[in-house]
Amino acid sequence: MLTSLLTQGRSAAIALALVAAATIPASAETITVTIENLSFNPAEVKAKVGDTILWVNKDILDHTATARDNSFDVIQSAKSSVSQTLTKAGTFDYYCRYHPNMIGRLIVEP
Numbered sequence: 001m002l003t004s005l006l007t008q009g010r011s012a013a014i015a016l017a018l019v020a021a022a023t024i025p026a027s028a029e030t031i032t033v034t035i036e037n038l039s040f041n042p043a044e045v046k047a048k049v050g051d052t053i054l055w056v057n058k059d060i061l062d063h064t065a066t067a068r069d070n071s072f073d074v075i076q077s078a079k080s081s082v083s084q085t086l087t088k089a090g091t092f093d094y095y096c097r098y099h100p101n102m103i104g105r106l107i108v109e110p
């Protein structure tokens with residue numbers, strides 16, 4: 001069925017896309033925070049509960065994203081990525097336990 005729809009050309013494809021957009025609920029997003037040269041970029045992120053933060057550590061050092069209120073403590077090994085699914089709403093200031101002047105903020109809406 002999909003193949004036959006695709007062969008009906010561009011207008012059918014656009015109609016299919018519009019139907020999909022109307023019927024599929026907004027899904028969780030993945031937001032990338034890159035760590036490079038001992039800083040989080042972007043340093044402030046707005047997200048929603050259910051979204052995922054993909055921490056991409058480009059440094060040759062391990063880092064952490066540690067919430068000041070201890071809500072989370074994500075260890076970011078050197079030259080690797082780690083995912084964190086957001087489960088709690090709030091404004092979370094975080095820092096790196098190894099380099100405490102590395103700071104950032106996650107604003108998580110319900």
Ligand SMILES: [Cu+2]
Nearest residue numbers: 063096098099
């Ligand atoms: Cu660090």
